Amino acid sequence: MFAARFDPTKPLVRTEEKKVILDSVLPAKRTNEVLDSSPTDDEQDGASEKEENTGEETEGESSTNESGEIHLENMGEDDMSGDDDESDKHASVLNRFHNTLKMQDTQLNEDYDHEESDGEENSRHDSSHHLVPIPQPKKVRNLTLNSQEARTQEMAVAWHDFVKVVYDPSMVKAFKSYGHFLDSAILANLEAQLLQSTFPVQTAILDALLPSLFFQQANSKSCFPKKVGDVLVNASTGSGKTLAYCLPVVQSLFRRTVNRLRCLILVPTKILISQVYQTMIKLTRGTSLIVAMSKLENSLKEEHKKFESQEPDILIITPGRLVDHLELRSFNVKNLKFLVLDEADRLLNQSFQNWCSVLITHLKREKPNGAAKNVVKMVFSATLTSNTEKLHNLNLNKPRLFLMDTVKLYHLPRLLQEYNFSIPSAKNFAKPLYALRLIISMSKEPFRVLMFVRSNQASMRLAALFEIMMQTPLGSARKIKISSINSNNSKGHNRKLIQAFASANANESAQGAQVMICTDLMSRGVDISKVSHVVNYDLPISSQQYVHRCGRTARAHESGIAINLLVGKGERKFWEDQINVDLSRDVDGCQVRSTNERDNDNEILSLSKEDEQVYRNCLGSLKSVAFTSEHNSAKT
Numbered sequence: 001m002f003a004a005r006f007d008p009t010k011p012l013v014r015t016e017e018k019k020v021i022l023d024s025v026l027p028a029k030r031t032n033e034v035l036d037s038s039p040t041d042d043e044q045d046g047a048s049e050k051e052e053n054t055g056e057e058t059e060g061e062s063s064t065n066e067s068g069e070i071h072l073e074n075m076g077e078d079d080m081s082g083d084d085d086e087s088d089k090h091a092s093v094l095n096r097f098h099n100t101l102k103m104q105d106t107q108l109n110e111d112y113d114h115e116e117s118d119g120e121e122n123s124r125h126d127s128s129h130h131l132v133p134i135p136q137p138k139k140v141r142n143l144t145l146n147s148q149e150a151r152t153q154e155m156a157v158a159w160h161d162f163v164k165v166v167y168d169p170s171m172v173k174a175f176k177s178y179g180h181f182l183d184s185a186i187l188a189n190l191e192a193q194l195l196q197s198t199f200p201v202q203t204a205i206l207d208a209l210l211p212s213l214f215f216q217q218a219n220s221k222s223c224f225p226k227k228v229g230d231v232l233v234n235a236s237t238g239s240g241k242t243l244a245y246c247l248p249v250v251q252s253l254f255r256r257t258v259n260r261l262r263c264l265i266l267v268p269t270k271i272l273i274s275q276v277y278q279t280m281i282k283l284t285r286g287t288s289l290i291v292a293m294s295k296l297e298n299s300l301k302e303e304h305k306k307f308e309s310q311e312p313d314i315l316i317i318t319p320g321r322l323v324d325h326l327e328l329r330s331f332n333v334k335n336l337k338f339l340v341l342d343e344a345d346r347l348l349n350q351s352f353q354n355w356c357s358v359l360i361t362h363l364k365r366e367k368p369n370g371a372a373k374n375v376v377k378m379v380f381s382a383t384l385t386s387n388t389e390k391l392h393n394l395n396l397n398k399p400r401l402f403l404m405d406t407v408k409l410y411h412l413p414r415l416l417q418e419y420n421f422s423i424p425s426a427k428n429f430a431k432p433l434y435a436l437r438l439i440i441s442m443s444k445e446p447f448r449v450l451m452f453v454r455s456n457q458a459s460m461r462l463a464a465l466f467e468i469m470m471q472t473p474l475g476s477a478r479k480i481k482i483s484s485i486n487s488n489n490s491k492g493h494n495r496k497l498i499q500a501f502a503s504a505n506a507n508e509s510a511q512g513a514q515v516m517i518c519t520d521l522m523s524r525g526v527d528i529s530k531v532s533h534v535v536n537y538d539l540p541i542s543s544q545q546y547v548h549r550c551g552r553t554a555r556a557h558e559s560g561i562a563i564n565l566l567v568g569k570g571e572r573k574f575w576e577d578q579i580n581v582d583l584s585r586d587v588d589g590c591q592v593r594s595t596n597e598r599d600n601d602n603e604i605l606s607l608s609k610e611d612e613q614v615y616r617n618c619l620g621s622l623k624s625v626a627f628t629s630e631h632n633s634a635k636t
């Protein structure tokens, strides 16, 4: 495995970093400069990096001339270093730094808006009214919070008014031990899926909810939710949160007599809708519960008729589509007992057509005695927002916060082994080649790699470049199946690629080597078994994104590897100060390992004249491939 290439005995080498105000976007831009001459989707959506200033330059990183144009040095590009005079330089550096912070926030919101409009393409608002999500309040960024203590203090302040229920990894029970609270039909469905015992977060939730649901429902059918109270769960990726909320809901509803909408499960993307739907369907087998999911490829009208003709008991839906149906009166929420928010921080950090206030307004108007609190709200995420203002909008009732005992914001899976692979900035132009060599070197066994890049264009171009390189001596004798998820593909094609990637047993497909190159649309919640490696080809822009990307591997107590490609001092500092600062790992779990120059990196990073020439030829043919495809698409 990849681990064999690194000497685990070597400590994390922290070179004294020159104080650098990092432009977190620049290295990605640098990568895209090589891969992606045309503006990326994100750039098309928002201000492209070229117009936006970036962070302070570090030596050999970049230079910005008076016009704010970014030119890249040491990348085999023309040396276009600017020649500001001293006084201008400081002003422009400070200006660039502030712009970087602004741009990072904008990009974060645009990424979400881009994905949401991507996910909600058929919804009435986007198609007929072209409504754009209401701009979110700017994140309050307090620079003093960069230090770990301040961040921990921020978390403590944020959660201070919640009752905390700290659970630990040892909390595992046999599902059968809940026989007094879980019906035999449900236990049989769990057994049919070979699920014998709980994961820690499931134990914590079942212990807290099942007895109180059992008792309160017996004593006050109509308003038991108000007596049970709300739960918020901050649990690491792959820890079984889906089952943790499905079980109490199904146990509480499956004896109902008439089908009424009693549970709404909100998820941010359509990939997650079908994933949660599958979990629910397996759990409710043999019961009369009607589980429905909103299919974004169906028109709103079709779905409206479907829900009008048969009201589901449990509906899995995205927030934007929920708003549409509420306004169309496809169903009402007067019988609602459970509201589940999966990937809650994503749902709360983004307006999705102001879904939260629309839903709360309907609850207050339609539920008896206007009690929006008479709904058990279950708020789940691996990176639960600590922004109490956002949580406040949910009208929480006696909230209990379930979390692992960690000092930092987010907890990584115990068996996730992270590696930082450093690439000198002077060698950044060959980053795609190093990435391919890493893949080839990782393992001789079959492996399944998810490689995250920052934009659809970069995904498409990196996949094309890998294919071109694989045809040359730079490739390998082993067949490696490369696929790219990007918005240039049709939705159906992307779905087929994901299914092929997820279903092909690594041992059956040709030598089982599969690499899927994707954007952050694949980072949240997607549950694909046996992803052996996650590669952060482009660094994520936040610790939340890092947690969700790496969480595609090392799921359900399996081991997994995450590799971060860090270009130059700037990216190493960004990873340390903006990502690693929020992460906690089990003391007996895997710790971050960093390669150092003496390791086999030299082999991967060594670039003979011949290899460099072959690589540059590949780049050349990539450009002609790109030109041809743009030329062809222009003709059609």
Ligand SMILES: Nc1ncnc2c1ncn2[C@@H]1O[C@H](COP(=O)(O)OP(=O)(O)OP(=O)(O)O)[C@@H](O)[C@H]1O
Binding pocket: 195, 196, 197, 198, 199, 202, 235, 236, 237, 238, 239, 240, 241, 242, 243, 381, 382, 524, 525, 526, 527, 551, 555, 556
């Ligand atoms: N008790 C259990 N025993 C065995 N496997 C389980 C159990 N609970 C869940 N799983 C499996 O663990 C995997 C991860 O579960 P799930 O997707 O719910 O994690 P998650 O916490 O929601 O992750 P993410 O934060 O990435 O969304 C799934 O394949 C699920 O089938």
